[in-house]
Amino acid sequence: MSTPLPDELLSAYLDGELSAEERQRVEQSLRDEPTRQELLNEFHSLKQAVRQLPVPTAPAGFADDVVAHLPLPAASPVASATKPRVRLPQIFSALAACLVVGASVWIVNGFPFGAPFQSSPESLATNDSLSGDLVADAHSPMIAPTAGNSTIDANAALEMDIALGDESDQFRDPVARQSGGFGSPLAATMAAPQAMAADGIDEEQLRDRLLVRGRVPTTGELLSYLDTVDDQPVVVEYVVADVQEALGQVQVLLNRNGVRPLTANSPATNRQADDLVAIYLEANEQEVSQLLNDIQSLSLVTTETQQAPAIRAMRSQAAPAAVLADAGPNAPAAGAAPSPTPGPNELSGESKSRVMQNRLTMPPAENRLAASRKTPQLDSTALPPTVPQAELIGELNGVTNPALVPQLTRPQDKRVDGDPAPAAKQVPGVRLMQRESDSFGFQIPIPAALELKDALQYSQEQPRKPTATEKMASEQLAETEPSQPRRRIVLFLQQSPVPAADASDGAN
Amino acid sequence: MNIDDGRLIERTLAGETNAFGELVRKYQDRLFGTLSQLLGSPHDARDVAQDAFLAAYEKLATFRREASFYSWLFRIAYNAAATHRRKNRRNRHASIEARRDISGAEPLDQRDETPSTHMEIAEDQKLVQQALDQLAPDFREILILKELEDMKYEEISDLLGIPLGTVRSRIYRARMDLKEILSRPPVSGSVASSANESSDAL
Structure with a gap:
């Protein structure tokens, strides 16, 4: 009786899947043993029988049906393929599997450690005339206008163009002027929102972002975007001054309301502690890995030990005041020295610790969307009494983003059991920090936030029933890793380029 | 491409x-x-x-x-x-019923055959389909990928996430099982699905 191995080789021989040596062995055995040839013939007959089985063809009209179900252009791959800056479709499938929570507003409100928005009295008046959210924001210590912000370099080139309440001012915008002013006949024939943008931000880019929103903005609405100016990340706010719709065209007039640099250029900002943005997701590690893989601009993952003093402070209850020294609008000029005396709008060290915790601790999932529209609660009585601890719990697996892989596979990053941790271990891949029992966080730099922000905003502002595919993706992910719990995930987006470690930072 | x-x-x-x-x-x-x-x-x-x-x-x-x-x-x-x-794991019965649709009720290839030849071919195909249906899901799946999709072993290995050697042995065992089932006396369609009670391959 023949051994299984040769018969198995016979089957693979039929499929042309043998090495040259194996093939020679099989051919030799075929010559020597006639029964082998019989079995080969049987395998061949079986192969043909299965290949010739009748299979049903697609029903009539199937292709038309598929085309009819294709998403609208705004959500299709078309937009991203032709304009690679917005890579929503790639990110969307990953995001669809995540419960995305108020990222849009959180990014606006969620710069707990940075300087406030540069706002003029006019812009404050504008805010007051807008929604309650903005009124609340205007009174928030974190973004209240203060003197002393003029040292922020990026603002000089991005002076705001406020015009609400003064119609003539709307046309100070050179683009609007060139377009013949608002309300003039539209030259464009495309059935898409047309943004007449101020200079500094690309008009087409603004239009794309309006398109991505999937709905026509309303007058008075505040739009905020993460963007770059001269390669520096900034937050730009626009107020929708007016919207006109006619004949399938939408014309939107936007007035820039404020620009806030996210750079560390300013001597008035703490190079280490400012501009840490927290975005909250609910997902499991696999989903986050996929998300990170899909963010093409992700090129650096900051480390917990070197670039995240805020987090480090959270690990040590003794340090929160130092970390938060620059968080208030009256931030000290430079360095990491804590402000010994709180300014008028500044919270005491203890209160600010609580504020930080509040900003980094979101309500339960069901309440987050609603909460994201509100100004973070600053009432200390509503806050938990202690600063949460963060503890390094490991590295995120499954990240294959080419931009990250070199870091993840650097030899010095590999952990070898029994070996002492090398010094370079401070530069691992994506490090997870356990913050609460059901959440963990990691850090990625701001440039990645540009895409992430778009994607999150897209998900949030375009609520719709998930397609069968998205459901499928979600279920697939869930079923692939059934034992992997969905946890609250905090994306800490930190500015980049990462500044050199500051000696005064007290890294240990 | x-x-x-x-x-x-x-x-x-x-x-x-x-x-x-x-x-x-x-x-x-x-x-x-x-x-x-x-x-x-x-x-x-x-x-x-x-x-x-x-x-x-x-x-x-x-x-x-x-x-x-x-x-x-x-x-x-x-x-x-x-x-x-x-x-749809729980809807196994529905799946089995539907599977019969493939083996029995679906239109066959329109070939230029005489009616009697056509019937013989149809009968053979039905037997092969039933035998295929009786295979363990892992075996059925891998044969479909190999024969219908004409995938290389390496492609199958990549798709299923199993080693190349496993692909080779599984295809061999699937063929041996198929051969064995077809060598049995013909069975009625109602018995044909017993093998499907094992775990799903997909």
């Missing part, structure tokens, strides 16, 4: 949904046939195929064109089928 496919993909990415419709028409029958075998139901195959095409459309900008469009599409469809199959 197929030049025609490349052009259709470019046109799709440029906003022509009709170009994507052409891609669908080009591959729908092949995909639908394999999915019908994998899922055992033309009805399920239709749903999964539609989901797969929609997913492919949404991900089209990420298609790297190193492989053929169909290979890429099939991987999406296979994953969709796996999800669908897991979801």
